[in-house]
Amino acid sequence: MRELIKIFDTTLRDGEQSPGATMNVAEKVRIAQQLEKLNVDVIEAGFPIASEGDFEAVKAIARMVQRPQVVALARTTRNDIKRAWEAVRFAKYPRLHTFIATSDIHLKYKLRKTRQEVLDDAIKAVAFAKSLCEDVEFSAEDATRSDIEFLSAVIEGTIQAGATTINIPDTVGYAIPSEFGDLIGTIRQRVKGIEKVTLSVHCHNDLGLAVANSISAIQNGVRQVECTINGIGERAGNTSLEEVVMAIRTRKDLLQFQTRVLPKHIFSTSRLVSKITGMVVQPNKAIVGTNAFAHESGIHQDGVLKEKLTYEIMTPESVGIPKTSLILGKLSGRHAFRERLKDLGYRLSEADLEVAFARFKQLADKKREIYDEDIESIVVEEILRMPRRFKLVYLNVVSGNVTVPTATVQIEVDGQLMQEAGFGDGPVDATFKTIKKITRTKSKLLQFSINAITSGTEAQGEVTVKLEERGHTVIGQGADTDVIVASAKAYINALNKMEFKKQKLVGM
Numbered sequence: 001m002r003e004l005i006k007i008f009d010t011t012l013r014d015g016e017q018s019p020g021a022t023m024n025v026a027e028k029v030r031i032a033q034q035l036e037k038l039n040v041d042v043i044e045a046g047f048p049i050a051s052e053g054d055f056e057a058v059k060a061i062a063r064m065v066q067r068p069q070v071v072a073l074a075r076t077t078r079n080d081i082k083r084a085w086e087a088v089r090f091a092k093y094p095r096l097h098t099f100i101a102t103s104d105i106h107l108k109y110k111l112r113k114t115r116q117e118v119l120d121d122a123i124k125a126v127a128f129a130k131s132l133c134e135d136v137e138f139s140a141e142d143a144t145r146s147d148i149e150f151l152s153a154v155i156e157g158t159i160q161a162g163a164t165t166i167n168i169p170d171t172v173g174y175a176i177p178s179e180f181g182d183l184i185g186t187i188r189q190r191v192k193g194i195e196k197v198t199l200s201v202h203c204h205n206d207l208g209l210a211v212a213n214s215i216s217a218i219q220n221g222v223r224q225v226e227c228t229i230n231g232i233g234e235r236a237g238n239t240s241l242e243e244v245v246m247a248i249r250t251r252k253d254l255l256q257f258q259t260r261v262l263p264k265h266i267f268s269t270s271r272l273v274s275k276i277t278g279m280v281v282q283p284n285k286a287i288v289g290t291n292a293f294a295h296e297s298g299i300h301q302d303g304v305l306k307e308k309l310t311y312e313i314m315t316p317e318s319v320g321i322p323k324t325s326l327i328l329g330k331l332s333g334r335h336a337f338r339e340r341l342k343d344l345g346y347r348l349s350e351a352d353l354e355v356a357f358a359r360f361k362q363l364a365d366k367k368r369e370i371y372d373e374d375i376e377s378i379v380v381e382e383i384l385r386m387p388r389r390f391k392l393v394y395l396n397v398v399s400g401n402v403t404v405p406t407a408t409v410q411i412e413v414d415g416q417l418m419q420e421a422g423f424g425d426g427p428v429d430a431t432f433k434t435i436k437k438i439t440r441t442k443s444k445l446l447q448f449s450i451n452a453i454t455s456g457t458e459a460q461g462e463v464t465v466k467l468e469e470r471g472h473t474v475i476g477q478g479a480d481t482d483v484i485v486a487s488a489k490a491y492i493n494a495l496n497k498m499e500f501k502k503q504k505l506v507g508m
């Protein structure tokens with residue numbers, strides 16, 4: 001019998017800490033729903049003390065999710081833990097997750113506390129969390145740069161205080177696989193009571209070793225891996241869920257383990273997270289990149305045509321990459337549309353369905369074939385992106401080789417209709433300058449890119465913009481068959497996210 005490795009997904013917490021990735025409550029709920037379908041064991045839904053939005057998201061997810069455990073993160077203060085519990089308490093299987101740094105670097109410069117103080121804080125926090133919730137996880141932040149004796153004492157103390165899961169994070173992505181495996185082995189040897197708890201790891205990818213470190217940890221006795229979809233997260237990101245899961249599955253000859261994840265939902269989950277966060281997946285990304293199963297060289301193509309096993313260690317179908325996803329057209333009715341939405345995992349209210357269907361009809365007038373990707377982007381744009389401060393109402397752009405590009409824009413700002421016109425170096429520039437004038441915002445445009453959602457010249461263009469304001473970055477997305485309209489939508493989406501982000505108080 002293969003031992004079970006619990007998959008702890010932190011896309012909604014650590015993943016959201018990716019520079020630019022900010023999600024609202026509806027978007028987080030949608031991702032949580034997809035994670036449940038993917039069959040992860042644990043969903044870390046957020047950090048409730050960080051903002052009202054995080055609190056509401058954790059609460060909504062706790063009430064909705066049925067099978068996975070739902071986790072709320074908290075620092076070691078009573079207020080953090082109370083707030084986390086208020087948000088997560090209605091989950092069927094709630095868990096509180098508290099953390100404090102144990103490395104001397106963090107103690108000295110960040111916490112300004114002695115080792116004894118940190119040990120006391122950790123034990124008190126776990127004991128308090130345990131008084132509220134049966135299931136308590138403790139993380140020793142920056143464990144890989146901590147003194148092993150002190151780290152062991154903290155782990156032992158928190159186990160005695162009632163922790164049921166002990167997490168060893170490589171917070172700064174510093175470890176290499178053999179070293180990290182040894183650390184896990186040492187902890188298992190030294191710490192009294194360690195056999196009573198689930199040992200977990202949380203690896204960052206600063207040296208590109210997060211997945212390798214997680215696998216090494218599993219081989220040394222770890223039974224829970226914290227990870228994110230597409231490996232998103234703080235800085236270079238986290239262990240990528242799809243890579244760990246598929247490594248365990250593909251190399252079952254060497255790794256005597258299993259996970260509960262259903263790989264056929266990996267690709268759609270990856271696409272959804274990318275669409276909602278605006279974090280584009282690089283083409284050569286393992287498992288989910290557009291090139292992950294593409295064979296370019298003639299020799300490889302020839303081999304695959306003769307026998308897939310020559311160059312494919314797993315099939316694209318196994319991770320749910322669709323062969324073709326053509327489904328609807330202009331003549332499709334409301335019923336077919338609703339059914340397709342259901343298949344994609346959306347259950348919309350009647351009012352939301354009307355909004356989405358109207359947009360679908362509009363799109364079908366311009367584009368003959370509507371793909372799953374198009375439908376997904378309609379729902380993300382029209383339904384999930386609410387509520388918003390700024391809303392695009394009207395856009396008219398004149399451009400060409402003999403005119404000065406001019407944009408006329410109407411935007412609803414807090415429900416009030418405003419209009420402006422302006423010039424620019426090109427149609428997109430004119431549009432952005434005019435939007436900026438109306439919204440009186442000061443964000444700087446860092447990045448602008450256009451991608452086709454599906455193939456063909458009538459495909460919808462998906463524009464991604466990255467804005468910066470006083471050190472905050474956000475990523476906005478917009479899709480339309482007209483790339484200037486898509487650009488305006490993306491810019492306004494980013495401005496709305498910026499407003500949302502400004503409400504956040506703390507991050508980890």
Ligand SMILES: [Zn+2]
Nearest residue numbers: 014171202234
């Ligand atoms: Zn992290």
